[in-house]
Amino acid sequence: MRTLVFGGTGIVGRATVAAARRRGWPALGLARGQVDVGDRARVERAIALFRPELVVNCAALTQVDACESERELAFAVNGVAAGVVAAAAAAAGARLIHLSTDYVFDGAGNRPYREEDPPGPRSVYGASKLEGERRVLEAAPEALVVRTSWVFGAGGANFVDTMRALVARGVDPLRVVADQVGGPTWAGFLARALLDLGESSASGRVHYQNREAVSWFDFAREIVRTCGARVGVVPVATAEFPRPAPRPAYSVLAVERFEQLVGRPVEDWRAGLAHHVRETGGESR
Template sequence: MKVLVTGAAGMLGQEVVRAGEAAGHEVIGLRRGELDVTDVEAVRRRVDSERPGAVVNCAAYTNVDGAEDERELAFGLNGRAPGVVAAAAAEVGASILHLSSDYVFDGRKGEPYVESDATAPLSAYGESKLVGEAPAIEANPRHFVVRSAWLFGLGGPNFVDTMLRLGRERDEVRVVDDQVGSPTFCADLAEALVALVATDDHGIHHVA
């Protein structure tokens, strides 16, 4: 299958490209400078020219704290772009796999969240990720919305790298003790995404 990956230079996007190629797919990886996912016509033209069987949308605004000050940018990439990409994929009969986040929840449940749980984001970042889910779902019946958490891996800043760096630089490292999550290795997640997109198990999935 031909798979188009947006955000291919990112920490997860790089791994999706690798995993897709390892699985035998023809993978077209597009970096930020090669495709502006907020540009409706540019996205339509590129997807139409490539005519993939699936589009994996890894393009995103990922600065959780920065989203509070850069709401327009965050909501453009995380909120509006997913619908743009999903619609373009639908026009050529391709499925869309969109990456969402555990930040769509408020974290007060006290146990693992399931796909049917009510969403309640507490931050601008979480709001932007939630806003992006519905357009992707509505624009393409062959949709996969994958919520993951605490990504770490090569090629991007993440919690694990930060802790390793602080451990080298400081005698004592202090962290908050009121956050619970599922650290997710990007290479493992990418393999799961590539396997999922080859199925007809459309809908919302929690993968972490």
């Protein structure tokens, strides 16, 4: 499948281009400097030139705290531009997979969020991504919005590499919040999921994250163990780390729809963590 990826320089975009090429699919990832998704003419031209069968939109403003003070830009990129890409893909007859996030929910739940659960974003990032979902499905009702969470992988800022960088700087113990629970997701597994979904004809929304749900604290302990680092990890409360954007306390997504669509269970994030550590330079200290 000829695959065009907007936001092709980010964590998910890179992994998606690499996974498509491994399948022997012609794939092109576009950097923001090549095509700004807010520029309708350039988006249309990129699609006309590459003639993709599948468009994967990974372009987004993802710095959750920065979005709080950049509301207009967040809504322009994550909201309006998402609709622009969707309309252009639909007009060209290409299938569209659009990335969204667990942050569309308020995180006050206590059982995994299903696709049809009412959203309630608590941050500008979450609200702008929700607006993007609405615009995508309005412009391209056949499109699929894939909500994911806690992504780690090569090529961008992520929690795993942050923990490893702290260890490398000699921080001991690591103090990590223990009262937020979610589903870590390796970009390599996510990319495979996106391509499998690209081959399906599913539309609407689908949730994808790796198993099992953990707290950031438990995730950090596993990162330290996998890297063979000898540092302590201490649980702390979210209240001890005040940040501009509130984080959902509970970010567990129900993945049954995904599993039914592709006919296999979601992967374990621990296997993804081992892949990531191997591919990005192994142990810490």
